[in-house]
Amino acid sequence: MPSSEFDLIAAINERLPAPGPRVRVPSGDDAAVVEPRAASAVTVDAIVDGVHFMLDSYGPRAVGRKALAASLSDLAAMGASQGEAYVMVAAPEDLSDEDLLGIADGLAETAIREEVTIAGGDLVRSPVLVVSVTAVGYEPGGSRFVTRPGARPRDLVAVTGELGGAAAAVRLMEMGERRGEPADRGQGILNRQLDPRPRLREGRALAKSGATAMIDISDGLGADATHLADAGECHLEIDLARLPVAPGVAEVVGGDDDALELAASGGEDFELLVTVPREHFAAAAQAVADSGSELTEIGYVTEGHGVTLRLPGGGELEARGFDQRRGSLSGSG
Numbered sequence: 001m002p003s004s005e006f007d008l009i010a011a012i013n014e015r016l017p018a019p020g021p022r023v024r025v026p027s028g029d030d031a032a033v034v035e036p037r038a039a040s041a042v043t044v045d046a047i048v049d050g051v052h053f054m055l056d057s058y059g060p061r062a063v064g065r066k067a068l069a070a071s072l073s074d075l076a077a078m079g080a081s082q083g084e085a086y087v088m089v090a091a092p093e094d095l096s097d098e099d100l101l102g103i104a105d106g107l108a109e110t111a112i113r114e115e116v117t118i119a120g121g122d123l124v125r126s127p128v129l130v131v132s133v134t135a136v137g138y139e140p141g142g143s144r145f146v147t148r149p150g151a152r153p154r155d156l157v158a159v160t161g162e163l164g165g166a167a168a169a170v171r172l173m174e175m176g177e178r179r180g181e182p183a184d185r186g187q188g189i190l191n192r193q194l195d196p197r198p199r200l201r202e203g204r205a206l207a208k209s210g211a212t213a214m215i216d217i218s219d220g221l222g223a224d225a226t227h228l229a230d231a232g233e234c235h236l237e238i239d240l241a242r243l244p245v246a247p248g249v250a251e252v253v254g255g256d257d258d259a260l261e262l263a264a265s266g267g268e269d270f271e272l273l274v275t276v277p278r279e280h281f282a283a284a285a286q287a288v289a290d291s292g293s294e295l296t297e298i299g300y301v302t303e304g305h306g307v308t309l310r311l312p313g314g315g316e317l318e319a320r321g322f323d324q325r326r327g328s329l330s331g332s333g
Helices: 005-015 060-076 097-114 165-174 188-194 200-208 221-232 249-253 256-265 278-290
Strands: 023-025 040-048 081-091 117-125 130-138 156-160 213-216 235-239 272-276 295-302 306-310
Touching: 005 097, 005 117, 040 060, 060 081, 060 097, 060 130, 060 188, 060 200, 060 213, 081 097, 081 200, 097 117, 156 235, 156 278, 165 188, 165 249, 165 256, 200 213, 200 272, 200 278, 213 221, 221 235, 221 256, 221 272, 221 306, 249 256, 272 278, 278 295
Parallel strands: 081 117, 235 306
Antiparallel strands: 040 130, 081 130, 156 272, 156 295, 213 272, 235 295
16 A cells, blocks of 8 residues: 655655755755855756656656756756755656655755755646656856857857767667666666766856857757757857767667767757857867866857758758657657
8 A cells, every 4th residue: 555645755855865055944844945145046847757758668766867857957058056956746646655766766866966955845646747846056156147048150059968869768768678777778878868967067167168158958959059049149050960979879770860860859968058159169178078078069150040950961950859749758759
């Protein structure tokens, strides 16, 4: 028989890391009490079973990891320092206690690694499993938040890390992969879905290096580049031949051309798409390298509107990505 709501909440709280120094009253009271010392950035992100994950394919710990990482990725795109998170879990009545506690373990794993306090939340009954995370970050000393508007003509366009891995991981799971931790799968590319890493340090490094606009690649490069172009009232020219495609993507999708298209349109890579003044690019690339990743120049900003994705050898690719109203998992289909 399932545990009561209060027993489950108590068991979940036991799994969470100790509160950080800003938290005066942690999870367990009617509301958390936090004493921020800087401007705050607040974001909310929800993942839904059958839309953003399949519980039978991911397993509960991976669901918890992904839920928190997705929200923290929005803070990374602002150049913020991570702070507190608030988690709402809406669960079907027949979801086991083991699965609920597994989700909590995944949340705790990411919170400990990224130095985040889970300061509160809620557990409710729902027809479908939903995990919603509200994350709060703070403006670090020495820089200001980076927003979507701000790209200027002659800025360079760049991305952190590698693209296409998250969408390729969905393809692998659709081929029959089922529950289990990444180490049990034998294929590291699945970590891009099962254990995504928000680029928090890289985001702060880019903010300090003079980034003019930034967004995390959650809906796909084409779609998110369009968001930057629209916000900045400018045009982004992107050379797809320069895209850093994640190792293993071509093997999953059947060739280099399909891998390039997936890297340009697949969502949930949670890398950062950024515009940087030309004179600051070398310093920005070094700062990102010092943070443990790579920054790859893929294009530039011009006057005009919209996005052009140039294919190798000529031609263009439509700037598209994941649509919450119409799309498949990670824009993969």
